[in-house]
Amino acid sequence: MKENPEARATAFxxxxxxxxxxxxxxxxxxxxxxxxxVRRAYERVDxxxxxxxxxxxxxxDIQSLGDxxxxxxxVKNDLRDTYPFGLFASPLExxxxxxxxxxxxxxxxxxxxxxxxxEVWTSVMVRTLASFGLGHGDVIQNSYGYGLFTGGxxxxxxxxxxxxxxxxxxxxNTDRQIMVMRDxxxxxxxxxxxxxxxxxxxxxxxxxxxxELPVRVGVFGAEPWTDSMRRHLEACSGIKAxxxxxxxxxxxxxxxxxxxxxxxxxxxxxxxxxxxxxxQTGDTLPDGAEGELVLTTLSKQAMPMxxxxxxxxxxxxxxxxxxxxxxxxxxxxxxxxxxxxxxxxVNVFPSQVETALLQVxxxxxxxxxxxxxxxxxxxxEVQVEVTxxxxxxxxxxxxxxxxxxxxxxxxVLGIRVAVRLVEPHSIQRSEGKAKRIVDKRNS
Ligand code: DLL
Numbered sequence: 001m002k003e004n005p006e007a008r009a010t011a012f013x014x015x016x017x018x019x020x021x022x023x024x025x026x027x028x029x030x031x032x033x034x035x036x037x038v039r040r041a042y043e044r045v046d047x048x049x050x051x052x053x054x055x056x057x058x059x060x061d062i063q064s065l066g067d068x069x070x071x072x073x074x075v076k077n078d079l080r081d082t083y084p085f086g087l088f089a090s091p092l093e094x095x096x097x098x099x100x101x102x103x104x105x106x107x108x109x110x111x112x113x114x115x116x117x118x119e120v121w122t123s124v125m126v127r128t129l130a131s132f133g134l135g136h137g138d139v140i141q142n143s144y145g146y147g148l149f150t151g152g153x154x155x156x157x158x159x160x161x162x163x164x165x166x167x168x169x170x171x172x173n174t175d176r177q178i179m180v181m182r183d184x185x186x187x188x189x190x191x192x193x194x195x196x197x198x199x200x201x202x203x204x205x206x207x208x209x210x211x212e213l214p215v216r217v218g219v220f221g222a223e224p225w226t227d228s229m230r231r232h233l234e235a236c237s238g239i240k241a242x243x244x245x246x247x248x249x250x251x252x253x254x255x256x257x258x259x260x261x262x263x264x265x266x267x268x269x270x271x272x273x274x275x276x277x278x279x280q281t282g283d284t285l286p287d288g289a290e291g292e293l294v295l296t297t298l299s300k301q302a303m304p305m306x307x308x309x310x311x312x313x314x315x316x317x318x319x320x321x322x323x324x325x326x327x328x329x330x331x332x333x334x335x336x337x338x339x340x341x342x343x344x345x346v347n348v349f350p351s352q353v354e355t356a357l358l359q360v361x362x363x364x365x366x367x368x369x370x371x372x373x374x375x376x377x378x379x380x381e382v383q384v385e386v387t388x389x390x391x392x393x394x395x396x397x398x399x400x401x402x403x404x405x406x407x408x409x410x411x412v413l414g415i416r417v418a419v420r421l422v423e424p425h426s427i428q429r430s431e432g433k434a435k436r437i438v439d440k441r442n443s
Pocket of ligand 1: 066101144150151220221222223224227239243244245246247248252254312331332334336417
């Protein structure tokens with residue numbers, strides 16, 4: 001029997017104290033930090049100073065948190081254009097760590113940390129793990145990739161500082177992961193949700209029922225996943241699956257995370273200031289409206305990011321959270337503005353496909369969306385794995401099943417799209433972020 005995770009998750013951890021500071025104090029702290037970081041960027045980063053000058057602004061113009069809306073945005077291309085070190089606000093000798101994110105095209109983006117920055121990052125990861133009920137005595141298997149990706153070292157430093165035992169196993173070598181999880185009596189695992197799904201399936205093949213193991217918490221993030229996927233993962237492993245959000249440009253993992261209520265992600269607002277904007281106009285949206293998340297680092301020394309456009313789509317949750325944390329929450333990131341494709345005039349996001357598939361019993365959450373272009377129009381086909389029982393069924397039953405999936409997709413997307421059932425294990429598994437879209441439109 002697993003121990004009750006809720007009892008642990010509601011227990012107060014001393015490192016979490018900043019999560020509960022009264023809102024007026026938090027706003028005061030944010031303003032002070034915002035003013036200091038704008039000044040730092042203005043004095044040390046050419047691109048930022050030039051952009052402020054173009055607008056006739058100086059750091060003293062920031063007199064309230066609302067004044068942030070007067071500042072220019074930073075976008076991913078700014079990091080590419082100034083590659084590798086152009087946005088650094090600290091000399092290289094003060095930088096203790098570099099990470100990089102490859103992205104889909106061209107040059108990677110490089111991000112930097114001073115010793116203080118690493119300490120802040122560690123502290124937000126400690127607060128993250130504590131909010132999932134983890135602490136001293138836990139054994140944490142860290143299956144995020146170590147290396148230039150921020151997932152591995154970010155979670156590692158947090159887990160160690162928390163006083164837990166960390167197993168720096170990184171991604172891959174699935175059978176060994178399962179052996180370690182069982183033999184080292186692992187109580188929590190950090191990985192992408194898609195990799196954990198792969199782990200549970202492989203464990204079942206090896207005759208190991210994860211529900212019988214001591215593992216009770218999943219620290220999942222780095223890719224979009226749905227509530228249906230959460231329910232699936234929790235049911236087949238007996239753990240509590242928590243959502244953790246972050247991005248390299250801001251710090252890595254540890255920008256926002258769920259609390260034990262699993263109802264939205266609290267930002268670590270003492271270090272990261274969130275806004276939601278209309279991605280078309282750039283205007284700040286009223287609380288509760290869905291739009292693009294924009295983040296400002298309030299304490300980052302090596303590479304301050306002012307109003308960074310994440311391309312991630314979400315909304316603030318306006319009601320206070322019953323957990324008592326005062327930091328604002330956002331809905332889970334269901335999609336990115338650049339993930340969208342248009343099929344017969346209808347906007348489609350991969351997460352909608354996942355939701356539709358998981359509504360039909362017998363599908364496994366392994367799917368890929370194949371995009372092609374025919375006579376100038378985009379077409380999509382959803383390839384989805386089904387359970388061995390269904391796959392080995394008679395042809396007629398398979399066709400019926402395919403039709404049910406098409407109906408479910410039509411219901412969610414509003415258009416009828418092609419579905420192809422594929423054998424279990426035929427879609428390639430990823431050790432990190434899952435590749436949901438195969439884009440053949442330009443080939
Ligand atoms: O993925 C950092 C991270 C590592 C977060 C481990 C959580 C856990 P990047 O590689 O720079 O950094 O990718 C950042 O991944 O803009 C989102 O689009 C997506 N993403 C990250 N976390 C989540 C999440 C890391 N919980 C990009 N839900 C972000 C949905 C997420 N999308």
